[in-house]
Amino acid sequence: MAPTRYLRSSASRDVNPDLDIERKTPSFDVEKLTTILDGGAENTRVRRAVEAVIHSDPVFSREDKYFLSQNESYEAAVKKAVHLKKMMHQMKWSWAGSECKYCNRALGGEVAFTLHNIFMESILALSTDEQTAKWIPLAENYRILGSYAQTELGHGTYIRGFETTATFNISTQEFVLNTPKISAMKWWPGDLGRSATHTVVFAQLYIKGKCYGVHPFIVQIRSLHDHSPAPGVTVGDIGPKMDFNHIDNGYLLLQDVRVPRENMLSRFCELHAFSSGLKAIVTEHSTAGVETCRKACGGHGYSLLSGLPSLYTRLAASCTYEGENTVLLLQTARFLVKCLGAARSGQPVPPSVAYLSAVNSERCLVRDKRDLLQPDVYVEAYRHVAIRVLSSAAAKLQALVQSGAEQHEAWHQCTVQLVHAAKAHCHYHVVKSFAEAVEKLGQEAGIQRIMKHLCGLFALHGIFSNTGDFLHDGYISGDQVDMMTASYLDLLAIVRKDAVPLVDAFDFTDETLNSALGSYDGHVYRRLYQWARKSPSNTKQANQVYENYLKPLFQNGLSKL
Amino acid sequence: MAPTRYLRSSASRDVNPDLDIERKTPSFDVEKLTTILDGGAENTRVRRAVEAVIHSDPVFSREDKYFLSQNESYEAAVKKAVHLKKMMHQMKWSWAGSECKYCNRALGGEVAFTLHNIFMESILALSTDEQTAKWIPLAENYRILGSYAQTELGHGTYIRGFETTATFNISTQEFVLNTPKISAMKWWPGDLGRSATHTVVFAQLYIKGKCYGVHPFIVQIRSLHDHSPAPGVTVGDIGPKMDFNHIDNGYLLLQDVRVPRENMLSRFCELHAFSSGLKAIVTEHSTAGVETCRKACGGHGYSLLSGLPSLYTRLAASCTYEGENTVLLLQTARFLVKCLGAARSGQPVPPSVAYLSAVNSERCLVRDKRDLLQPDVYVEAYRHVAIRVLSSAAAKLQALVQSGAEQHEAWHQCTVQLVHAAKAHCHYHVVKSFAEAVEKLGQEAGIQRIMKHLCGLFALHGIFSNTGDFLHDGYISGDQVDMMTASYLDLLAIVRKDAVPLVDAFDFTDETLNSALGSYDGHVYRRLYQWARKSPSNTKQANQVYENYLKPLFQNGLSKL
Secondary structure, three states: OOOOOOOOOOOOOOOOHHHHHHHHOOOOOHHHHHHHHHOOHHHHHHHHHHHHHHHOOHHHOOOOHHHOOHHHHHHHHHHHHHHHHHHHHHHOOOOOOHHHHHHHHHOOOOOOOHHHHHHHHHHHHHOOHHHHHHHHHHHHOOOOOEEEEOOEOOEOOOHHHOOOEEEEEOOOOEEEEEOOOHHHOEEOOOOOOOOOOEEEEEEEEEEOOEEEEEEEEEEEOEOOOOOOEOOOEEEEEOOOEOOOOOOOOEEEEEOOEEEEHHHEOOOOOOOOHHHHHHHHHHHHHHHHHHHHHHHHOHHHHHEHHHOHHHHHHHHHHHOOOOOOHHHHHHHHHHHHHHHHHHHHOOOOOOHHHHHHHOOOOOOOOOOOHHHHHOHHHHHHHHHHHHHHHHHHHHHHHHHHHHOOOOHHHHHHHOHHHHHHHHHHHHHHHHHHHHHHHHHOOOOOHHHHHHHHHHHHHHHHHHHHHOHHHHHOOOOOOHHHHHHHHHHHHHHHHHHHHOHHHHHHHOOOOHHHHOOOOOOOOOOHHHHHHHHHHHOHHHHOOOOHHHHHHHHHHHHHOOOOO | OOOOOOOOOOOOOOOOHHHHHHHHOOOOOHHHHHHHHHOOHHHHHHHHHHHHHHHOOHHHOOOOHHHOOHHHHHHHHHHHHHHHHHHHHHHOOOOOOHHHHHHHHHOOOOOOOHHHHHHHHHHHHHOOHHHHHHHHHHHHOOOOOEEEEOOEOOEOOOHHHOOOEEEEEOOOOEEEEEOOOHHHOEEOOOOOOOOOOEEEEEEEEEEOOEEEEEEEEEEEOEOOOOOOEOOOEEEEEOOOEOOOOOOOOEEEEEOOEEEEHHHEOOOOOOOOHHHHHHHHHHHHHHHHHHHHHHHHOHHHHHEHHHOHHHHHHHHHHHOOOOOOHHHHHHHHHHHHHHHHHHHHOOOOOOHHHHHHHOOOOOOOOOOOHHHHHOHHHHHHHHHHHHHHHHHHHHHHHHHHHHOOOOHHHHHHHOHHHHHHHHHHHHHHHHHHHHHHHHHOOOOOHHHHHHHHHHHHHHHHHHHHHOHHHHHOOOOOOHHHHHHHHHHHHHHHHHHHHOHHHHHHHOOOOHHHHOOOOOOOOOOHHHHHHHHHHHOHHHHOOOOHHHHHHHHHHHHHOOOOO
């Protein structure tokens, strides 16, 4: 371990003694693990330098985060964004560089104009050289502010269902954009509700009455002179959300909005089937994990000051945005069913599903609980389940089709099992990749040891939480489940000893976590009390309610009110 | 079905045609089910009469609920509470009567002074006749406002760990209350942060240096003259929370606060072991259920305007308050282990655990998927699992003790299995009680039929989600799991047809649900848009951010900022 750990906070090193003891004897080099997580020591250095700059600037303080209204959150995020752009310009940090990513981490993501980057990225990816030459310099120098308007009030993940139209007018060589009905209104785009001047609108392209499918168009939505809505544009904020209230997610209604021909972007490509399912299980696991941690903190985990509610409400969004999880899992399932058919008929399949071609093992042969911690053993168990669940879903699908059901209807009747199959596949893939990554840590014995424990814990936790999947066809027996449970509980005790050093290795600053409970010094009660006292509920016109309501009640009693 | 259904909202009867079709052919009498849920037609009548009064009074409007800051929420709840007390007084509705309960339902619980009732109830339950005669009239007429201060910053569910002290001073015949350290501060009590004048403080009683355990004391915390903190009292609000921001949960620090001898309440009794576990699984299931519904609404479920985030954040609190769920499940487990020992040695046990004395069946004999819908079959399966999991946990516990572990340490090592056993017991009990309740609906054939489907759905969903529990010792086979899954999916299709009438039967008004998605007329897009436009993010100084930050950015660009 490094002799002097990076000072994580402006607070002094007065640490809660219970926490101090936890840090005394880590089984591995914490600083080394930090650099591995960062992808190299140079990245760690850059990240810490960026964090030092951000945390020392009072404009970036997040002290009042938990006390802000939606309006105030938005204003704070815009203020920070403008200040950040200025600072990045001075420091010569590029918006596509690693410093920008670290700024975002240091600020806990609470900064406006994140969609402006997506706007630029989509232009770079989808436009011609002429389009790039026109729009990118304007955007880079903030002469315009961009957004990205895809989701509609009635249509999210199913892009082909979009109802916004762009009709080409041959005589004027313009596109005329319209929102034909309420469900076609653009709804949710970030930075659009109150900030953006331009946005990329996805619309069904019509030429001479014929529909050519969904295409992206650059549309100016607000005046560059006074920021008022452009002709034919109705735009506003969709109101308060479970979180992300610093972002002005917006609605957009278009009535005969004309854009020149050259504003149509030419290309269009949303996600690979496998990464879809992976996104779904990663967001599901992490959301559930945060909620478990929050509940484990008892009542204090319910206080916004703990930082845990906002971690939950933010991660919860990730189960829905960029593709709703169940829809994504069904995309993965469609890919898997196709690959299973190919594998069975001896055709080549992508490497991620090559395991479908192999013979499936019949039974786990382990007789000692320690053997269950061998990666070979648990990876094989996950592989077995992935093949079994997928085969079973595919068999049901085939039986339905053979009995005369329409393909679409048969698919619909199998969705519960298909989602199950996609999850089993992704879970297998994650466990296998985890085990392989641990294998590669050979030169760092201490880190490899603790990572092997964590990998075993992850794998056994998955079996423990889904024993039915493994017991179903007798691949493992009830006795083996009991052994596995014992191994799992043993691992908890082992990992427990390194729990604090493992968390330390992520190297989140106190300012980034912004939590009264999750702070380097561990003085949680003191901090909860200090932060509560600063709450506007104690300082802001706190007595007005007494004067207006309580005093008359106490003085008059009910009978005279 | 009643010819004219109670008009649920002030909105017109213009109903979304998709929803209208769903209501056309319910398989049961919806109005009849409503009266069953209310506990009788007279209750339904009273409830609707109360709702009509509440919803017609503009003071009780909850239209702006999703736009309020913590301060504004608190002020609105106090305003409503004072108005409600006045109205109840005029209508001669008692605070302990059913009208009061229905007022609370109509207002979605968003009203202050709910702890005032707990204050009165605790005095009625724990005090002498003299104490009741003194305090209840003061409280009933709002000459004082009460709260209930039990939880401390460092101690919640574990009551014996409280650190607040009450030392008896023999010469003055007073108790002197103190908060000896920061973790002893009272933390979380509702109505205490900004409202209450009095509270019931739980403290360790000391007489002549000897501790007599935790006792309750009535303590005045604010002046009845000007509402300032009483001498020695530091009191305030604990700040923003995941929800319940209309409630002024408070902190309380006591320094040599003297109360007369007669302020000590004499009795003390916070939960029965079985109801503990039941509370835990009911809150866990309902919280998970709401989150499933929220996610099923996609992005719109993330908008506060859907009402679903606040349903989640409120129910999430119930997993922690009034006893943290894991702690409660362990209390139930302790009771179960004791009862299992008694049952095995032939001693009498309470009726709720009489099943532990019976011989456990070895195997489920069902060969047809329809038989899995027989309540006898699934209740027996749950019973089998409850006995197996408890026996297994008890055996591990006994083995550890016999191998020399301390009782306390052995218990600690078995907590994962003990929680599992408590859940299995409670789950069995709920399924069994559900089946018995359906059995009693014999005179209402249509309602009994749909309720039997729902009971089967609940039971099979539980098996489907925990197949490992049932497969572990071969009580059911993999083939039976597949049959069960098929039955479960069949039931989904059957219940689906009555989904809207079932929801209608709960008879929640639009005003109570306060949701842009969950409304009687089903015009969800129209309502989302209307409500979003009313949001302060669109109306309140919306342009200030442009003037202050965006305009200078656009006009100057980065280089000149």
